[in-house]
Amino acid sequence: MKTLHFLAALAVAGVIAFASTARAADDAPTPPQNADAYAPATLTGTLAKVRDTGTIALGYRDASVPFSYLDARKKPIGYSIELCKSLAAAIGNAVHRNLSIRWVPVTPENRIDALVDGRVDLECGSTTSNLERQKRVAFSPIFFVAGxxxxxxxxxxxxxxxxxxxxxxxxxxxxxxxxxxxxxxxxxxxxxxxxxxxxxxxxxxxxxxxxxxxxxxxxxxxxxxxxxxxxxxxxxxxxxxxxxYDPYGIMYRKNDPQLAQVVKDTFQELAADGEIERQYKRWFLQRLPSGTSLDMPMSAQLESIIESMAGGEAQ
Incomplete structure (x- = not known):
């Protein structure tokens, strides 16, 4: 990444091993190729938590197709899930640990509390980033716009x-x-x-x-x-x-500057190397695991958002 990084680059540390409260997950995706190790002398917030526990808790939804939902094997899948996996991989790389993922179901009513209370570290669903919610939580750059x-x-x-x-x-x-x-x-x-x-x-x-x-x-x-x-x-x-108007972002805890930098940098690279666009095509243009297809081309508005994100202008 080309943004202000706090430390030297690390080689990607392997494959994230997935653990679930009641279900096994597939291999983690590879972190962004240029993901930098973010390991200041003293880690704080979420980075310190996941380094110490070796686990990152990802909140998922059970019926937010095609963003975050359960497949026939009751495994979380979707557009938001894949972006969250890439982010989790980058976080693991940043703290020098192969993190296990613990999947935690959340609902529209409890998702913010689950994040604030520490039950989940990232919320990987279809959550609108707005001013009211930003008083309690932080959001990744926008990766979809709905209404x-x-x-x-x-x-x-x-x-x-x-x-x-x-x-x-x-x-x-x-x-x-x-x-x-x-x-x-x-x-x-x-x-x-x-x-x-x-x-x-x-x-x-x-x-x-x-x-x-x-x-x-x-x-x-x-x-x-x-x-x-x-x-x-x-x-x-x-x-x-x-x-x-509902722009989506991945939620994480507020007032966590180290995690915020990893999120920003990771999304910038995912946009720059085309990964967000590839995942969009997979979930909105190709057939879903159920055999159906949404056939929803990317809007000009979202194309512009991703282009700006790739240039370091996160929205």
């Missing part, structure tokens, strides 16, 4: 947010989507019957079984859920305008 939209069954009369007036609308607890819908409902006096559900899978199920008229979450997550459930029958569509 709140609404999913309904094919043939539904709902075509825009105004058609949600009086309707039963499912939304996941603790998300920016929930806030967006509550603000929309209040502003326009829609009288929506909000059904706050624990996770995205439940929101989808509410529409599938007729308990809800619509489910609101980030557009890309809706497309992912539709693709993953295609074999179960039923036809769905994503409708209307964006109801919020």
């Amino acid at each position: 709140t939209k609404v999913m309904v069954k094919q043939g539904s009369p709902i075509r825009s947010f105004r058609d949600l007036a009086g309707k039963k609308v499912a939304v996941t607890a603790g998300t920016t989507n929930e806030r967006a819908l509550r603000e929309l409902d209040k502003k326009f006096g829609l009288g929506m019957q909000l059904q706050v559900v624990p996770d995205h899978a439940e929101g989808f199920a509410r529409v599938a079984n007729g308990q809800a008229d619509a489910f609101a979450t980030d557009d890309v997550l809706l497309y992912g859920l539709i693709a993953e459930n295609a074999s179960k029958g039923g036809a769905y569509q994503v409708i209307g305008d964006y109801l919020s």
Whole structure:
């Protein structure tokens, strides 16, 4: 890396051995080729913790397709998971240890507390980086941009947010989507019957079984859920305008400057050497392990963000 590094470069120390609370993981990806050892005389924060324990705890989601979800073997996979693995590998290289990964399930409601309390060291999901959350946690550079939209069954009369007036609308607890819908409902006096559900899978199920008229979450997550459930029958569509702006980042603990530098430098190199773009193609353009494909080309906005990141201008 070409940014301000605190120490001399190290050779990559081997393969990260993965450990899971109840599941085994595959071999870790190779850290960025030019990853530097970040080993000041006194390590602090997360770097000191993982050096002393030999383990890094990664928080994952069970149904945030294609970012962070469980495959048929109940193993965490996805776009965010792969970026987190690369980051974990770079952290291990920085502290001169082959770290084991401990996978910890998190939900939209508990993910921030899990990070702040030390139950996880990185949160690898589909979490929006916004000013309110940045008061409690820190975020990596942006690696995806989404926005709140609404999913309904094919043939539904709902075509825009105004058609949600009086309707039963499912939304996941603790998300920016929930806030967006509550603000929309209040502003326009829609009288929506909000059904706050624990996770995205439940929101989808509410529409599938007729308990809800619509489910609101980030557009890309809706497309992912539709693709993953295609074999179960039923036809769905994503409708209307964006109801919020949601840039995603990997969460880590606030006020941890040593880790912040590793995160920044690692993402810069992942952008510069094309790894972020390769992972995007893998999860958004190619077939997912389930056999379906989202077929979502990268937006011009995200291309610009990654280009700036590669040049050291993290957003």
